[in-house]
Amino acid sequence: MPKPAKRTATPSVALDIPTPQPIAPTRDLLKLEEVALYCEVSTQTLRKEIKKGRLIATRVGRQLRIPTRELKAYLDRQATGA
Numbered sequence: 001m002p003k004p005a006k007r008t009a010t011p012s013v014a015l016d017i018p019t020p021q022p023i024a025p026t027r028d029l030l031k032l033e034e035v036a037l038y039c040e041v042s043t044q045t046l047r048k049e050i051k052k053g054r055l056i057a058t059r060v061g062r063q064l065r066i067p068t069r070e071l072k073a074y075l076d077r078q079a080t081g082a
Contacts, residue, residue, distance in 0.1 A: 029065040
C-alpha cells in the first residue's frame with residue numbers, strides 16, 4: 001500500500017496579515033487589551049490605574065471590562081490634569 005503524500009506547512013500563497021491598529025471605542029464595554037491598544041499603554045498600566053481607583057472597570061466573568069463612558073472620563077481627566 002503506497003504512503004499518502006506529506007502535506008507541507010508552507011502555504012502556497014503569501015499571507016498578508018495586517019498589524020493590529022488602535023480602534024476607537026464604539027461599544028459600551030471594552031476589553032482591557034482593546035483599551036491598552038487604543039491608549040498605547042500596557043494592560044499592567046491599566047490594571048494599576050484600576051487598582052488605584054483612577055479608572056473604573058467592571059468584571060464580566062473573570063475578565064475586566066471598561067465602560068466606554070468611564071474611559072472617556074478618564075482620558076478627559078488625564079488631558080486636563082485633574
